[in-house]
Amino acid sequence: SPPYTLALATKMAEVAERAGLDLLHVHYALPHAISGILAREMSDGNGVRLKVVTTLHGTDITIVGQDRSYLPITRWGIEQSDAVTAVSRYLTEMTFRELGVRRKVETIPNFVDPKRYTPDGASSYARTLVREGEAAIVHVSNFRPVKRIGDVLKVFDRIRRKIPARLLLIGDGPQRSLAERLARDLGFEDRATFLGNVVAIETVLPVGKLLLLPSDVESFGLAALEAMACGVPVIGTSAGGLPEVVEDGA
CATH class of the missing domain: 3.40.50.2000 (Glycogen Phosphorylase B;)
Incomplete structure (x- = not known):
């Protein structure tokens, strides 16, 4: 079977073309941003210009910290995304400092649905x-x-x-x-x-x-x-x- 990243990129491109998508929102630079960018390039060849928005949650920095050989492709995935967000100011700063990213990263915190998470919601x-x-x-x-x-x-x-x-x-x-x-x-x-x-x-x-x-x-x-x-x-x-x-x- 093909590697996960390539199989996912193919599926993303197929779904985007079939559903007429304009944007892919992916979580984590590795492997999902890489797959999204590949899907964008495949779709571009078919006359469709997809946008890729990547949200960082911290695992990417952990992976690079464990194995620096992943740094170039992680940084490339972030910098080639059309827009990048991170879930905290801390993570945004770490992305610049640890990965050497030079593009804009916008901090958008995680959130919960206040209708679901309530003090009287115990089963x-x-x-x-x-x-x-x-x-x-x-x-x-x-x-x-x-x-x-x-x-x-x-x-x-x-x-x-x-x-x-x-x-x-x-x-x-x-x-x-x-x-x-x-x-x-x-x-x-x-x-x-x-x-x-x-x-x-x-x-x-x-x-x-x-x-x-x-x-x-x-x-x-x-x-x-x-x-x-x-x-x-x-x-x-x-x-x-x-x-x-x-x-x-x-």
Whole structure:
């Protein structure tokens, strides 16, 4: 089968021609901006001038940080896009500094639908997760090292020694088994509920009393915005784009 980037470019061009599209909005420079630009060039040969708008979320900088050989093609994908946005001022500045991009990048923050994310939107199932009198402490992540899941559990261990509390962990990833083991080692396995990936997260967040987000870095921190929209206060690190979302002391 053809490489994903080429197969995607072909499909983009086909869909654009069939639907009469004027614009492709792609997320991430690698690989989607590259595919979009290839689709634009293919469509241009058919007399159609597509525009490609690329939104950066931070993974591109992470990839280049891990392997500098990706720098030229990442930068090319960004600079050849017709317009580029980034989800935080922090990420915009990092794009200039780390990738050497010289074109305009506009900051457009992530957002949530306030009709979906509300303080009174908890489902009946979510309410069964917390016993009466317990404070629900919530963490949402992909369980990767950058999320510092070990610190989440250690903070909760201190909380539950002071007040009745339950830890709700939403998401999945490579350090989930480590987190489950640490909960057992710290003696609160019965107070930690691992929910895995939750499709309608807005139906669970409102039962929380606090969201913990001690990440090493966040390009934006969408989980924090979702929690606050549901009326849940957030404690997070002053790292990356998170201070643009969570106002200290507010």
